[in-house]
Amino acid sequence: MKLQHSITILFGLVLLINCASQRRPGGGPEDKTPPSIIRITPNPGATNVPTDTKIEILFSERMIKNTVNDAIFISPWPADEIFYKWKGKKLKIEFSDTLKTDRTYVLTIGAKSSDLRNNKMKDSFSLAFSTGNKIDEGHIGGNVYSQTNVEGTLVCAYSLDDNQNPDPSQVLADYYTQSNELGGYNLMYIAPGNYRLFAINDRDQNRKYTRGVDGIGITNFDVLLTAEEKTISKINFQMSIEDTVLLFVKSAYSIDQSKIAVRFSEPVKKFDYKSPQNYFTITQENDSTKSLGILSCYMDSRDPATFFFNTENQQPFAYNFETKDLFDKAGNGLDTNFGSVLFDGSAAPDTVKPVITFKSINDSTRGIKIDSTLQFVFSEPIQQEPFEHNFNFLENDTTSVAGTFSWINPATVKFFPDSSLNYLTDYTIKIPIDSISDIAGNFLDDSLNTIHFRTLSQDTLTAISGKINDQNPDGKGRIFLTAKSPKNSYATSLNKSGDYLFDNIFPGIYTISAFRDADSNSVYSFGKAVPFVAAERFIFYADSIKVRSRWPNEGNDIILE
Template identity: 30%
Template sequence: MFSVMPVTYLQHGNRFLPFLFTLLFAGCAGQLSPGGGPVDTTPPSVVTTSPPNNATGVSTQSVSVEFNKYVDRRSFEESIFISPPVGTLEFDWGGREVTVSWSDSLRKNTTYVVTLGTDIIDTRNRNRLAEAYSFAFSTGERIDRASIGGRVYDERRAGVMILAYDLMHRPFGTCDPCRESPDFVSQTGNDGRYTLTHLPPGMFRVFALRDEDRNLRYDRGLDAIGVPRGDVRIDTGAQRVMHLNFMLTKEDNVQPRLLLASAIDRRHVELRLSKGIDTARFDRAHVTITDSLGKSLPVQALFLSPQQFSSITAATAAQTSGMQYRATVDSVWDVSGLGIALEIRTAPFTGSAVPDTLPPRLFSSTIADSARDVQPGAPIGLSFSDAVVSKNFADSLRFTDSTGAAVRYHLRWLDAASVSLRLPDPLSLDARYGLSAPADAVMTLAGLKAVRPLRLTFWTARTSTLGSLSGVVIDTTAGRQGGNVVMTATRVEPPASFTVVLPDTGTFQFGNVPEGRYTLRGYRSTTGKYDFGSVLPFRPAAPFAVFPDTIRVRARWPVEGITFRFE
């Protein structure tokens, strides 16, 4: 509240201005803190609460919280959660202290938990609460003390909401986070860790939610969510459950759509989709083109743009200039498994008179020409600027070592313009290899040939630059799931990843990895991909684990004895 001097005082000159300003600033409500000095980077913290933590026999209609510094009022009012709910909250501020009152009466013999989220910031430098703060009180003589803790693994791991639903008090023993309020709430700190405290006995389903619109509801397509590996049963008042960890994903519920079709030249049509599609299933893609008279235009081949998987190019028979065509796309899916929208899969275009004169060329390769220190297991892939005659290329491609001896490989066409080489035997270290094909081996369906031959030379990594990681995988989780154990070692800088697949727990080894600092992750899978689970209908996420420390790998020195735990 401001104190205001009468306007008539200003008629007597400037001598009253200092007095006026003093009164104005003295009447401020205390949201500003003194300036000057070094930049304050310390987070706000709670000094005292009333009732104190773990108080019993409490009969009150309010709680008070005092901080060590001034905090932003709005951030506090949007970041306080009381479980079970107590109705509408009202706030009465006085300096660094706030009293929170509510409209409902408290239940008998019930533990109430007050949680302050990490979105609370101070007024001076917007420092966030380092971790969620909870205190509890009971209206009876006993207080619940069980807890669930864990960590969220995500690039944006701070401030993620943790929502717990007690299934024992819900119809049909399930919950819908899209519609229902959680029974207990917490929030992750800067390191992604969280703790749900003072839980009663029950069966809890816990989700991690990046709540973009702060409504404590899961909004599909907007919020990222983490699904648990299973429900948590609390049997006693002091039980502690740890390592309920989460990885976040954003469920996609928007089907891909065909945005436009346009003729590039007389023999090529670009089909642009609203989103990238699943390359692993592109071999099922089907495109039909008809003219305004109902006559089909033959589609000879399809290929994706290597730069963006939302663009399909159809190689066609010769189009009629000025003719109106309609292209229809079928049997394509995005990476979430959503098929193309049936009502938006057709688009018109006008036939082109521009001749197809561009010769094919190597557009990109997974291994650059003259590359050195290539890992023996690195994928080898080639993408061309146009669809090529596959048999012609396959018959002419040569893969040789430094002695000129042929290297065995199997070709797999990803689409009409991209091919990968699968090697039955690993490449040797400290060796030179070459891929080559004559110019006429790279030929389009229209008969255009490459201007220059294909030549790609590379050297594999030197033994003197490599190390190894090895250890044992242990699974101590209750009701452990089956499936392979997929482990990935990721070098921090420069980025590089290496994966091994184990049939079950036991020993593992990453051999011949370049030196550097590595993180180590693993998950259970029967498909080779991580299963994030499903919110509704509920399907648990696959178990995963993260090694707690980075691992230093030095050249020619094995790192042994690593114990990697699923807990």
């Protein structure tokens, strides 16, 4: 009986376990519905809310708690400590102190809040309530633009009424929100006043700006909200990471007895390449009074952090390469602790034949534009006069094409035809390898000394045009415009508002952007947080523009605000 009773109990346990492990059959569509807020207290827009109130939020789904906690912003900050208490789908928020009287509070739940299936909220949610008898109604909106993911970017508003120069790396903002997956954001229920806005890619999640780590976006003007003008839109940002690292020399090595290569930590800001003695010195390690003369230097066309130096004949000694007065592209100076490097000199003569490392047109290419420029990059400096004298550019193998040579550096040359090439025409470039040599007299080592190509048909190309109007009558600087497709990019510029034209472009789907170059450096300036430097004004044209061959797309008018 005991044995039978034990077996019965064991069978019952097995049955219970099997039943308990049963689940709803798999299958069906994956849940991709964004979570939402079902109920919240205090009620949105509530006034005369008690100062000891607690906030309760009911979500439509069970949430990943830390994604919500990290995405909650309360403005102004209500207390030294905030406590988050979860029970199922419900979150209760309590404070270590009472709220201030006669104050509008804004609770924002950022778009990065996720449910257990990692579905994020569609947009940030903002709730306003007041411990007084009215709700502030200010609203600032716009977009965040970046080469990387913009979803969840913090958009921060700092009041300038008490602090004219807020430092986002040191103080918390008065108002926060997060951008959605398309970069759109809305700061709601803001009190009247003057504000400075920043967009921060808050990687360390401290709600402050960490230079060199967080991406940051700067506005081009501060925002004033008044009782009459409560809504300001199109406050947009372009994100960038501020370069705070000093430039330094990474390595140097001898190529042969008259050439060395030096690599820096990052691309170097342009300097006077024709006067290398103003920036570089090479001395023997054991006798700094004995220097090695630098005859010329140039930047590697393929790597702007690498420079080549032609020197007097070296000896098999250790040399010290030292540099000064250089800057990186961001304007950071040289780290003087790492401004020099040792390398071993070489007594080996240059016996290596130069090769063509890059050519802008390859052999047997078709569809070349008629306004193309030819470019050749060599592995080392070559003798320029023999190259120009022996360079043959022929149309239909008979007619010589006239043009001008431009040497970008001793190893890079461009050829500009005097006039546009003809459509749908065969061209040939001949480079006699037995007459082209480097400085040491080594002749060109390249099996392909002839390049054949054909230009495209006139019916292939198209155009995009329109007007750009700068609404700021005091706007200064050229207006730079860019049209980009997945395969091609074109640029043009204007002195002032007026008609623009991207002519002779390949068909495709393009996006157009523009900026006003206020500092006249020919590139977009992102601005600076501290000390504050406003970003340049820019615009991304809202619509993608599709153009087909022979069908120009006109009337794409742009307003720069």
